[in-house]
Amino acid sequence: MAIKFEQVNFSYPSFDGTNFSALKDINLEINEFGEFITLIGETGSGKSTLVQHMNALVRPTTGSVTIYGIKIENDTKKKGKVKLNPLRQRVGLVFQFPEYQLFEETVLKDIIFGPKNFGVSNEDAIKRAKEVIKHVGLDEEYLKRSPFNLSGGEKKRVSIAGILAMEPDILVLDEPTSGLDPKGRDDLLKLFTDIHRKLNKTVIIITHDMNTVYKYASRVLVMNDGSLVYDGKPTELFSTNNIENWNLDIPDIISITRQLEERLNIKFNSQPKTIEDLFILVKEVI
Amino acid sequence: MKNIIIGQFIPGTSFLYKMDPRSKIIALMLLMVSTFILSSVSHILIMLGVVLVILKIGGIPVTRIARGLKPIMILLLFTFTFQIIFIKTGNLVFDTDLTLTYITLPIILLIVIFWYFTKRYTRFKFLYLLITVFGILTLLSLYNPGSIISSSHLEIYQDGLEGAFFIMIRLIIIVTLSTILTLTTKPTDLNLGLEKILKPLGIIRINAEEIAMIISIALRYIPTLLDEANKIMLAQASRGVDFSEGKFKDKIMQIISLLVPMFIISFKRSDDLANAMEARSFVPGKRRTRLHTLSWHNIDTSVIVFCVLVLASVITVRIML
Known part of the structure; x- marks a missing residue:
C-alpha cells in the first residue's frame, strides 16, 4: 500500500472564523503499482486538495494520510522529526498551471531543478532531462530556450518533464491536458499510459474529460462536495444513475452506442470502449 | 498566509463609523499636528486623555489598539533606552554601578x-x-x-526620563490615532476620501484620481498575489524545495524560485487588467461618476470644529508658556 487515507478531513480557515470544509471523511487506498486512476468531480469539489495530501504538501485537519509508511497527521510537522521531502520525490505532483513553477533561464535548468533538489548529480540530471524532454514530445533543441518564450502547451509539457525527471514512483497530474489541442492531449495521455504500462507505475490524473476516464482509467474516483462518492471501475460508474447528481457527463462513445441501440431498436451484447470496437459490433448486427 | 487581513477594518456603529472619510482624515491630521506642537509631559498626558476619550466614545476596544502598538514596541524601547542613556541634564534621579564579575x-x-x-x-x-x-x-x-571583568556606570537624569516618557507617549498617540482611522474606515472609503482631499493638487498637475486608482488596485491585488505566492510555494515544494529548512545558499535559490514566477504572474495580471479596463473604455484622467458618493453630515462639521479648537488651544498654550 503506497498511500492510505484514513478518515481525512481538511478545512480551510476563513476570515469570519467559520471554516470551509474541503475534504470530508475521506478513506482511500492507492497501490504502488499498476493503477491508472482518474479523479473526477465538479470544480471546487476538493480534487486538488485531495492530491495535495498525497505528497504531504498539506496536512489533514483530522485523520491521517500514510505515504510509504510515514504517517502524516495534523501535528506531524510540529514534532519536526519527519522528513517530508523524500516523499515528494516518490510521489510526483504536477500542478495545474505551469506558470506557477517555471523560473529558470533555460528549460534545461528548470527540468534539472527538481532532481538536483533530491540529490541527483548534475550530469545524471542533464541526462535525464534530455530523455524526458523527448518523452513529453519536444525536441532536445527546446532545452536551450527560455521557458517564458514558450506557448501555454509547451510550458505545460516542460513542467511535466520537470516532474518526470525526478523519476517518481507515483505520478499525480492535476488537469494535465487542459488548454492543449486535441493532438497534444492525445500525445500526453499516450505518454502517461506508456509510463503506466511499461514501468508499471501508478498514475493519477485529475480530469474533466469523461472520454479520457472511460478510455484509459482502470479505476475512477469521484469527488462531490468534499466527499469521495465513488471508487471503482469506470464502466460501472457510467451505468449508474448518479452521474447527473454529481454534475458529470457520459463519454461520447457510450452516448453514441445508446443512441444507436435506441434508433435501431437492438441491444449490443457488450459496451464498446473505442470507436473501432463499435464498428465491429455494428458490422456484426448488420 | 490565509490569515492576513488587509486593512484592519472592524465593523461597528459608533460615531466614528458615521463620519465621512474626508473629515476623518482631516481630523487625524489636525490632531497629529497638535500632538507634535505640544512640548511638555503634562500637556501630552492631557492629549493622551483626549485620545482615550475618543476611543471610549468610539467604542473601540483598547486591546485592539494595543495589538496595533505591538509592531512598534521595539522602536519604542529603543527610543526610550537611548533617551535615558544619552540625555544627561537636569537632576540626577538614579545612580548605580553595574559590575560584571566572573x-x-x-x-x-x-x-x-x-x-x-x-x-x-x-x-x-x-x-x-x-x-x-x-x-x-x-x-x-x-x-x-568575585573578581571584576568590567564595570560601568548607569546614571539616569530627570530630563532623560521625562524626554523618554514624552517621546513614548507621543508615538503612542500618533499610532493610536492612525489605527482609529484604519479600524473604522473601509479601504475603499479611505481611498475615496484621500482622492477628494488630494483633488486641489490638480492645480500643480498631480492627478489625484490616478493616485487613488493605483492605491485601490494595489490593495485589491494583495490577497490575490498572496494566494498566487502560496500556490507557487506548493508547486516548488513538490519539486523538492523546502522553504523552512536548508542551507543559506539553497535558501537564496529557493527564494528565486518563488520570486521569478511571482514577477511573471504579476506582470501578466497587470497586462490583463489593463486590457480589461480599456475594453470597458477606461481613459485615465477623464471625468468619471461613482457608485458610492461621499456625504458630509453635521457630525463631520462638529468633529472638525472640535479638532480645530484643540489645535488652536495647543498653539495658544505653546505661545503663552
Whole structure:
C-alpha cells in the first residue's frame, strides 16, 4: 500500500472564523503499482486538495494520510522529526498551471531543478532531462530556450518533464491536458499510459474529460462536495444513475452506442470502449 | 498566509463609523499636528486623555489598539533606552554601578538560556523579556562578588526620563490615532476620501484620481498575489524545495524560485487588467461618476470644529508658556 487515507478531513480557515470544509471523511487506498486512476468531480469539489495530501504538501485537519509508511497527521510537522521531502520525490505532483513553477533561464535548468533538489548529480540530471524532454514530445533543441518564450502547451509539457525527471514512483497530474489541442492531449495521455504500462507505475490524473476516464482509467474516483462518492471501475460508474447528481457527463462513445441501440431498436451484447470496437459490433448486427 | 487581513477594518456603529472619510482624515491630521506642537509631559498626558476619550466614545476596544502598538514596541524601547542613556541634564534621579564579575557572568548566561527556552510557554513574551532584562540589570548593580571583568556606570537624569516618557507617549498617540482611522474606515472609503482631499493638487498637475486608482488596485491585488505566492510555494515544494529548512545558499535559490514566477504572474495580471479596463473604455484622467458618493453630515462639521479648537488651544498654550 503506497498511500492510505484514513478518515481525512481538511478545512480551510476563513476570515469570519467559520471554516470551509474541503475534504470530508475521506478513506482511500492507492497501490504502488499498476493503477491508472482518474479523479473526477465538479470544480471546487476538493480534487486538488485531495492530491495535495498525497505528497504531504498539506496536512489533514483530522485523520491521517500514510505515504510509504510515514504517517502524516495534523501535528506531524510540529514534532519536526519527519522528513517530508523524500516523499515528494516518490510521489510526483504536477500542478495545474505551469506558470506557477517555471523560473529558470533555460528549460534545461528548470527540468534539472527538481532532481538536483533530491540529490541527483548534475550530469545524471542533464541526462535525464534530455530523455524526458523527448518523452513529453519536444525536441532536445527546446532545452536551450527560455521557458517564458514558450506557448501555454509547451510550458505545460516542460513542467511535466520537470516532474518526470525526478523519476517518481507515483505520478499525480492535476488537469494535465487542459488548454492543449486535441493532438497534444492525445500525445500526453499516450505518454502517461506508456509510463503506466511499461514501468508499471501508478498514475493519477485529475480530469474533466469523461472520454479520457472511460478510455484509459482502470479505476475512477469521484469527488462531490468534499466527499469521495465513488471508487471503482469506470464502466460501472457510467451505468449508474448518479452521474447527473454529481454534475458529470457520459463519454461520447457510450452516448453514441445508446443512441444507436435506441434508433435501431437492438441491444449490443457488450459496451464498446473505442470507436473501432463499435464498428465491429455494428458490422456484426448488420 | 490565509490569515492576513488587509486593512484592519472592524465593523461597528459608533460615531466614528458615521463620519465621512474626508473629515476623518482631516481630523487625524489636525490632531497629529497638535500632538507634535505640544512640548511638555503634562500637556501630552492631557492629549493622551483626549485620545482615550475618543476611543471610549468610539467604542473601540483598547486591546485592539494595543495589538496595533505591538509592531512598534521595539522602536519604542529603543527610543526610550537611548533617551535615558544619552540625555544627561537636569537632576540626577538614579545612580548605580553595574559590575560584571566572573561569578555573575555564568548566572546571567543561565538566566538568558532559561529565558530562551521558557519564552514559548508564556503569552506575554514582551513583558517576560522586559522582566528578564530588568532582573539582569538588578543583579549587575546589587550582587558583585568575585573578581571584576568590567564595570560601568548607569546614571539616569530627570530630563532623560521625562524626554523618554514624552517621546513614548507621543508615538503612542500618533499610532493610536492612525489605527482609529484604519479600524473604522473601509479601504475603499479611505481611498475615496484621500482622492477628494488630494483633488486641489490638480492645480500643480498631480492627478489625484490616478493616485487613488493605483492605491485601490494595489490593495485589491494583495490577497490575490498572496494566494498566487502560496500556490507557487506548493508547486516548488513538490519539486523538492523546502522553504523552512536548508542551507543559506539553497535558501537564496529557493527564494528565486518563488520570486521569478511571482514577477511573471504579476506582470501578466497587470497586462490583463489593463486590457480589461480599456475594453470597458477606461481613459485615465477623464471625468468619471461613482457608485458610492461621499456625504458630509453635521457630525463631520462638529468633529472638525472640535479638532480645530484643540489645535488652536495647543498653539495658544505653546505661545503663552
